[in-house]
Amino acid sequence: MPVNENDPRVKRTRQLLMQSFIELLEQKKNIYSISVQDITNRATVNRATFYAHFEDKYAFLECWMRGKFQRKLKESLPDFSISDITSLRTLILTVFVFLAHNRQYMIPANSQFEPLLEIAMQKELYQILFKWLSEDSNTSASQEIVETTALVISWGILGSAVQWSRNPQNRTVEAMVRDVLVVVAAGLAPVMGG
Structure with a gap:
């Protein structure tokens, strides 16, 4: 039976499990182990819990x-929303900085978990972009086009950041x-009426 994530006991238990994991990670430095x-x-x-x-x-x-990424996004975009090109740039920058910061802690034994990080980030990006596009898109854009745009843009931002974070010395x-923002803005134009 699924747990009610809004139940305070559930929140406390999850927080306790997360905190225990973080403490272990600080000691072992290896997610895999x-x-x-x-x-x-x-x-x-107990394990059943x-x-x-x-x-x-x-x-x-x-x-x-996903929680780590959400906290970083909350620092950069306090209400988790995009309102203009400046906040879109902030979102893109946050993704790049977050990935670069986390990559330095990825030891070879943890590399199998990179796709989990990327999927968690993409889901958050998609939700933020979908919410923004649903609220601010021109009325002629269908729901399917809004969903597809959010999907393509979220993967585009993430994919660019992943590639860059693997070799950041090639470009600042x-x-x-700046360049990702130009491409993303062009991709948003049909939905945003630009």
Whole structure:
């Protein structure tokens, strides 16, 4: 039976599990070597409690990564919304900086978890873009076009940031963000009536 994520007890338990994981990560520096048993032992809960909240370790890690990205977005875009080209630039910059920052902590043993980080980020980007486009798009754009635009733009921003973060010395983050913004703005024009 699914848990009610709005229940304060559920929030506390998830927070306890996340905090235990973060403490273990600070000690071991290796996501791969941290087991569900390690997390539950540290949190002083049983494994059944863990599995009542998360399907498996991968679902837990995706939730943890998504939460990290959400906190970073909240710092940059306090209301998680885009209102103009400046806030769109801020969103793109946040993605680039977040990926670059996290890549420096990715040791080879953790590389298998990179796709989880990327998927978690893409989901957040998609939701932010979809909300903005749904609220601000011209009335002639169909729901399907708005969804597709949010999907393509979210993957475009993320893909550009992933590629750049693998070899950031080739171009400055400012140059990359500027160029991605130009392409993204062009991609948004049909939906935004530009």
